[in-house]
Amino acid sequence: MRKINTIYDTIQKWFRLEKITNGLTRSELRSVRTTLYVQFSMFLMPTLLLVPVYYNEPPETHFYSYIHYIILVIPLIFAFFLLKLRYFNFSAVFTLVAINYHLGALTLAQADDPAPLGFLITSILSFLMISKNFKVSRFLMSILPLGLFISSQYHYRVLGGNALFGPPKWIVSAEYLIPPLILLCFLIVLVVYQFVKAVDIAETKLMEEHEKSEKLLLNIMPQEIAEELKQKGASTPRQFNSATICFTDFEGFTSIAETMSPKELVAELDRCFSYFDSLMDHYNLEKLKTIGDSYMFVGGIPTENKTHAVDCVLAAIEIQAFMNQMKDIKKSQNLPYWELRLGIHSGEVIAGVIGEKKFAYDVWSDTVNIASRCESSGSTGKINISGDTFELIKDFFDCDYRGYIEAKNKGKIKMYFVNGLLEKLQEKDNPNTPNSQFKERYALL
Structure with a gap:
């Protein structure tokens, strides 16, 4: 039982990134942890699908799938080490580029693959993974996948373009499909931006009030006594x-x-x-x-x-x-x-x-x-x-x-x-x- 608890504590500490997140604000800490969770998820999911891909997909697609799995995993590992070196925002951008590339490769392979929907998710993740101090990077990494999503839908659903391993099964006119997609993408960016902005403002105000209360507490009693009161009551x-x-x-x-x-x-x-x-x-x-x-x-x-x-x-x-x-x-x-x-x-x-x-x-x-x-x-x-x-x-x-x-x-x-x-x-x-x-x-x- 003790060994199990030790393993659990080790895993928990790894996920919390306690050693490399000292001194970060709540907002920065949230961005770093989100980056880690995305890296872990994007490594785990394709790895678990390696065997099902072999048995469920056509043989001619296997080599393509495994090659792009490797092209995804290597950058993710590199991005994880950037995270450990405290290059937090560089790691987040590198992770998003690797994921978008992988989604793009899947989109090129199969016209009817659900992979393009992943672009909508990565456009949201940019606001959660990249620090609020890097607004330009946030918007660029949000607009990029949305552009890829609209382009893929236009190529396959409007123009009827072929993918590497087959044509699309359904095609519609541009005036029917593209305006709703553009509006959807615009709304995604706007809503997520406003939500994250509201959270950032709330956290900033919370930190300011926390600093005031900490300063007031330290004016009343010594720091070590204040810490003891906060921890033990x-x-x-x-x-x-x-x-x-x-x-x-x-x-x-x-x-x-x-x-x-x-x-x-x-x-x-x-x-x-x-x-x-x-x-x-x-x-x-x-x-x-x-x-x-x-x-x-x-x-x-x-x-x-x-x-x-x-x-x-x-x-x-x-x-x-x-x-x-x-x-x-x-x-x-x-x-x-x-x-x-x-x-x-x-x-x-x-x-x-x-x-x-x-x-x-x-x-x-x-x-x-x-x-x-x-x-x-x-x-x-x-x-x-x-x-x-x-x-x-x-x-x-x-x-x-x-x-x-x-x-x-x-x-x-x-x-x-x-x-x-x-x-x-x-x-x-x-x-x-x-x-x-x-x-x-x-x-x-």
């Missing part, structure tokens, strides 16, 4: 032995906010938080949430690393530098300005997704509470860190020891103010920018 909470939590809070936010219109208030917050967001990817950090004027981010999750404390402090330095710059600009314009308190603590956390409808990626543990106390126990314009975080970043940053500071409901906590990078780890012209020596030391963590 749930995310398993994980424990991290060491992570760094950072809280920010604007000093005097309420009093200043009262002097601003709602639009101005939201615009100001958006300007600050958007800059904070830009630092998250740069320092491999994860934004968790904003609560009013408070911004919370974390380092070391969902992928564990040993640099999380240093990354958080680097981001914090840039955040305070940004707020100081905003303060100078506002001061020069005699406008009210916000100042920021920033608290950081490192320790053990549990991270996961809560909720069933409005998902939220969050962290829990006493580490979060202590980080919040570090923020509220800090000073405006400064970065206040706990002793645990200091032990992780002391080789990189210059810090002032504050002593044991009383924290609400947590007793006394050892705290430090971060002044900036150690002097020997700074760029000469920019004290907030790490130099090469910093990067060498950082790489050893």
Whole structure:
């Protein structure tokens, strides 16, 4: 049973072309798979008919049939290898040319063979096998078989022309047969084109909406958590032995906010938080949430690393530098300005997704509470860190020891103010920018 399942899985993977279709859109994937199915069908059907041809067709036709079978199969095999080499549209065109040639050979052999009806099918297949980006090729490979179909019908049914192995059995006048055939061909192209066009438009819109929803989902939670949710419908909470939590809070936010219109208030917050967001990817950090004027981010999750404390402090330095710059600009314009308190603590956390409808990626543990106390126990314009975080970043940053500071409901906590990078780890012209020596030391963590 296991061997049968293995064979079935192998066949299924072969038909899905998983190895060569990575990165394709739905529309492109559909075209490639249709090409494969047509190649397989057109190889299988004539092969199965080899024996019936021998017993059912006149002996004088056997050599002709087998020769053209070979002429069909060889190009189909070549087209299949083009498909494996990712020349998808070239493979589709080559396949259609081979099939139309084979149908043409059958049409020339027998005047009453149903082969010309195959031209109607191949004219439709061009829209399904060739990518929508190759419109000219689509129409050419659709018009070609329709032209061959009308020509064969005119030659045999109107002119009464002979085939290689016999004349036609019935003949009608041109004005009776040709106009309906032309109209039929026109309708086939028009209807199929409109159908495929509608599918392409729908798929394009679907992809755009999918990209929007993916982007929105990744703004809410980390990529690996989002993937887990999509695949399993749930995310398993994980424990991290060491992570760094950072809280920010604007000093005097309420009093200043009262002097601003709602639009101005939201615009100001958006300007600050958007800059904070830009630092998250740069320092491999994860934004968790904003609560009013408070911004919370974390380092070391969902992928564990040993640099999380240093990354958080680097981001914090840039955040305070940004707020100081905003303060100078506002001061020069005699406008009210916000100042920021920033608290950081490192320790053990549990991270996961809560909720069933409005998902939220969050962290829990006493580490979060202590980080919040570090923020509220800090000073405006400064970065206040706990002793645990200091032990992780002391080789990189210059810090002032504050002593044991009383924290609400947590007793006394050892705290430090971060002044900036150690002097020997700074760029000469920019004290907030790490130099090469910093990067060498950082790489050893």
